[in-house]
Amino acid sequence: MEDPRTDGGGAAGQEAEAVAPAERVGRFVRDRVFPRESVLDGGGPAAAEALAVLRAEARAEGLWALPLPAELGGGGLSFAAYAELAEAEGASDHGPAALGSAPLLDVRMLDRYGRPGVREAYLKRLVAGEIRTCYAMTEPGVPGTDPFRTATRAERLPDGGWRVTGRKWFTSGAAGADLVTVMARTSGADGDREGLSLLLVPTGSAGFRVVRELPVLGVAGQYEIALDGVLVPADHLLGEPGEALAIAGERLLLGRTLRCLRWLGQAQRAFDLMCERAATHGGSRGPLADQQLVQAHVFDALLALRTTRPLVREAVALIAAGQDARTEVGLAKVAAARMLQQVADCAIQVHGAAGLGPDTPLPGLFRTGRAARILDGPDELHITAVARRVLRGHGRSA
Numbered sequence: 001m002e003d004p005r006t007d008g009g010g011a012a013g014q015e016a017e018a019v020a021p022a023e024r025v026g027r028f029v030r031d032r033v034f035p036r037e038s039v040l041d042g043g044g045p046a047a048a049e050a051l052a053v054l055r056a057e058a059r060a061e062g063l064w065a066l067p068l069p070a071e072l073g074g075g076g077l078s079f080a081a082y083a084e085l086a087e088a089e090g091a092s093d094h095g096p097a098a099l100g101s102a103p104l105l106d107v108r109m110l111d112r113y114g115r116p117g118v119r120e121a122y123l124k125r126l127v128a129g130e131i132r133t134c135y136a137m138t139e140p141g142v143p144g145t146d147p148f149r150t151a152t153r154a155e156r157l158p159d160g161g162w163r164v165t166g167r168k169w170f171t172s173g174a175a176g177a178d179l180v181t182v183m184a185r186t187s188g189a190d191g192d193r194e195g196l197s198l199l200l201v202p203t204g205s206a207g208f209r210v211v212r213e214l215p216v217l218g219v220a221g222q223y224e225i226a227l228d229g230v231l232v233p234a235d236h237l238l239g240e241p242g243e244a245l246a247i248a249g250e251r252l253l254l255g256r257t258l259r260c261l262r263w264l265g266q267a268q269r270a271f272d273l274m275c276e277r278a279a280t281h282g283g284s285r286g287p288l289a290d291q292q293l294v295q296a297h298v299f300d301a302l303l304a305l306r307t308t309r310p311l312v313r314e315a316v317a318l319i320a321a322g323q324d325a326r327t328e329v330g331l332a333k334v335a336a337a338r339m340l341q342q343v344a345d346c347a348i349q350v351h352g353a354a355g356l357g358p359d360t361p362l363p364g365l366f367r368t369g370r371a372a373r374i375l376d377g378p379d380e381l382h383i384t385a386v387a388r389r390v391l392r393g394h395g396r397s398a
């Protein structure tokens with residue numbers, strides 16, 4: 001009988017060991033990744049070196065690329081099995097990169113929509129961590145919430161290839177990426193619902209350029225990029241012309257759910273730090289833990305965590321079952337983003353100035369929580385989309 005934890009591609013040798021594993025993954029992230037976070041956050045050669053060390057350690061421990069397909073060199077865990085350890089892995093923003101699961105969305109997309117040449121050229125190298133990808137949809141001067149307005153254009157050439165021209169921004173990880181998936185208009189006019197396509201662009205191509213870094217609340221990782229007449233081979237089109245929004249929608253549903261799991265892991269970390277601080281610090285009036293207003297922070301943060309986790313689990317279960325999860329992912333995404341921001345804020349408050357300084361991960365967790373309410377679609381977009389879907393079920397035309 002097929003192992004229900006796998007995608008059916010056959011499990012890696014040590015899977016039984018690897019699935020036990022939220023604990024093993026959690027320990028790896030706590031003991032190896034947390035201590036290197038400040039170096040990793042700093043970027044540059046020191047960060048690259050620290051990441052390489054972590055990746056070698058993850059491979060040596062049989063924890064590499066657990067949710068990626070076994071036939072491509074990954075651990076072969078199904079999405080449902082991976083969801084069991086994604087919280088622990090995501091307790092650090094660097095966990096997925098260190099453990100090789102960061103390319104999950106791209107591997108799935110290329111595996112499903114890439115043409116044979118593209119699959120052959122990139123998939124195994126992506127799973128092995130030899131190349132990196134990024135995803136460029138949002139553009140300067142164009143509302144990211146309105147993809148029909150995408151201004152980047154790809155013009156078809158006589159040999160079937162494409163010439164891509166446009167600008168993107170907030171492209172995570174673009175510096176250092178080998179490939180960028182670009183959403184571009186291949187037919188129709190500005191604002192049309194049809195005519196958007198996805199192209200896989202090698203960043204070494206003439207005309208591709210990283211324009212500038214865009215620090216988010218002071219931290220690196222996002223970039224503005226330019227595509228000045230970049231020539232892209234015909235077989236680097238993903239899916240068919242005009243399929244961008246369908247492919248992106250599928251990717252975003254999974255991506256948002258993964259982010260929710262990781263944000264739960266990060267919020268749990270902030271919560272634990274807050275409780276530790278409350279129990280061990282205080283003044284002449286006794287430990288902070290005895291102060292009712294501190295207890296209120298603990299209660300509010302715990303309530304936010306405990307009420308969000310079931311929403312995320314519901315989204316995971318529907319996606320794993322291949323069912324329509326749009327409403328549940330929308331609810332989970334808004335709840336998890338708010339929750340991380342709230343819990344990190346409570347934890348900072350209980351730490352006082354120390355919570356804003358460099359000695360705890362709390363500023364980073366708060367930053368992630370704030371950005372969470374905008375990236376992958378701002379709260380408002382999900383709120384209105386969920387409400388409209390629900391109201392349509394009640395016969396409203398909203």
Ligand SMILES: Cc1cc2nc3c(=O)[nH]c(=O)nc-3n(C[C@H](O)[C@H](O)[C@H](O)COP(=O)(O)OP(=O)(O)OC[C@H]3O[C@@H](n4cnc5c(N)ncnc54)[C@H](O)[C@@H]3O)c2cc1C
Pocket residue numbers: 135136137138142143144145146169170171172216222371374375376377378380381384
């Ligand atoms: C840290 C970070 C990483 C990112 N990574 C990537 C990436 O890798 N690739 C990529 O393509 N993009 C990325 N983005 C961009 C992100 O996806 C967009 O910022 C997001 O989708 C919103 O688009 P926008 O910024 O253009 O906001 P806009 O569309 O201009 O919206 C601005 C504001 O208008 C309001 N608004 C918009 N629509 C509605 C509505 N329907 N109802 C009510 N109010 C509304 C909201 O308050 C919203 O915040 C990233 C962003 C951040 C912050």
